Amino acid sequence: MATVAFLFLALLGVFGPALSDKHSLYYIYTSLSKNVQLPGIYDFTAMGLLDDREIDYYNSKDQMKIPKQDWMREKMQSDYWDKGTQSRKSKEQWFKVNVDILMQRMRHNHSDLHVLQWRHGCEIDDTNGKITFLSGIDEYSYDGSEFLSFDDENMRWVAPVPAAEPTKRKWDDVAILNQYTKGYLEKECVDWLTKFMEYGQESLRNQSSPEVHVLAKKSSSSPGKLTLTCLATGFYPKDVKLCVRKFRTSLPEHLLTSSGIRPNEDGTYQLRKSVDVEEEDTAGYDCYVNHASLKEPVIKQWDGTCRDSSGSMGLIIGAAVGGLVLLVAVVGLLVFLKKRGIIGEF
Structure with a gap:
């Protein structure tokens, strides 16, 4: 009877479901087709996000990958930042080439601003100390619209627009590229994520109640x-x-x-x-x-x-919207590009 009573109460919502312990690691790259000459907005930026907290950053002006968390600065050796800086510089050049390629393909002129972005990364569940891979994302977008994404389960690229079809065919013809992408999302990304979680565990434990x-x-x-x-x-x-x-x-x-x-x-x-x-x-x-x-x-x-709750509700919501607008201004709509520059042009 006790078990039946518990299930009945659960159905009524008296008890909430157990919350899983999810963690994510994403990298976001943003490239503009021209300099907009606005403070804080650069031709190219890259950032790493661990559980939505920025852990590293690079821009085309300073051209240096830098830590954004104290534990990243303390735990990661200097060669990590040196290699990361060189990798970001290579990606910056790769982006410049491919922004031009997509502008030509779309028949866009250089007088207008266009944006190419890439997000890739993974999400895991760490309930009871058991690491379970949940999902991997490798996505591109052009001017705020989805352009190309990787289907991790079927190990192929998905082109939602006709302009992406040439790239899909080109990349799907390179079997090793798709194998590498799947391996990165399910293994290498998870390894980095668990390592960063270990390094930043004190910071990540800082919970805030609603x-x-x-x-x-x-x-x-x-x-x-x-x-x-x-x-x-x-x-x-x-x-x-x-x-x-x-x-x-x-x-x-x-x-x-x-x-x-x-x-x-x-x-x-x-x-x-x-x-x-x-x-x-x-x-x-x-x-x-x-x-x-x-x-x-x-x-x-x-x-x-x-x-009339517009005043109090507006103040509460305003804080979130302000942060969201800032995120969109810098990151766009999570318009995304490819990992490590090991692939060719679009």
Whole structure:
């Protein structure tokens, strides 16, 4: 009976699901077709991100790969940075060549600004100390649109636009390239990720608990209804469980509008979910949040009141949007390029 009771409570959302311990390592390269002459924006930049925290950085002005975390500076030897600098310089030249190739293929002129980017990396699960490979990403984008991506499972390139077909055919004809790409994503990237996790374990352990808010205002799209919003903000790491509940039962996700997990300016994250409810239906709603930093889930009950929440909500959301805009300005829409420059031109 105890087991049945536990399962019943779990279905009602009384207990939150166990949160997995996910970690990621990504590298993002960005190349502009011309100098925009804006402070902090360079012709070419490259950065490494461990669990969404910047660990190294390179730009075309300084032309030096540098650590962005104290533990990276302390743990990685000087030859790591020397070799990394040479690698970044090689990629910078590779990008310049291929930006021109794609501009010609797209029939774009040099008077307009065009952007070529590449993101590659991997994600693992480290639950209970067991490392499990979850996914690998190797993606390119041109001017903010997906251009080419690697299908790790089937070991082939995917071209979502006709302009990428020549590159897909060219790269798929080089079997060793696809074998190398799959090997990097599933083995070499995971090795680096676990090594960096070990080196930066104290920093990565610094968890931040979410602040939970529940607010309601008049619906802008449905007369006679209220928009009820649950917001969790200020949490790290970014893996979080947020449910909007009615009488302790989670509402189906397809009824909710979600912001997705967004970065705050201080390196933490926020997530917002909303649902429209009838004005007279104000009883029994709450926000349920579970996070690795919490000893037990946070449950914030809605008191049924409706107020103009645009001011307070705007301040909370603004911090995340500011960080997101900065990320997009520097990284674009995660428009991505290929690893190590071992491949030929597009």
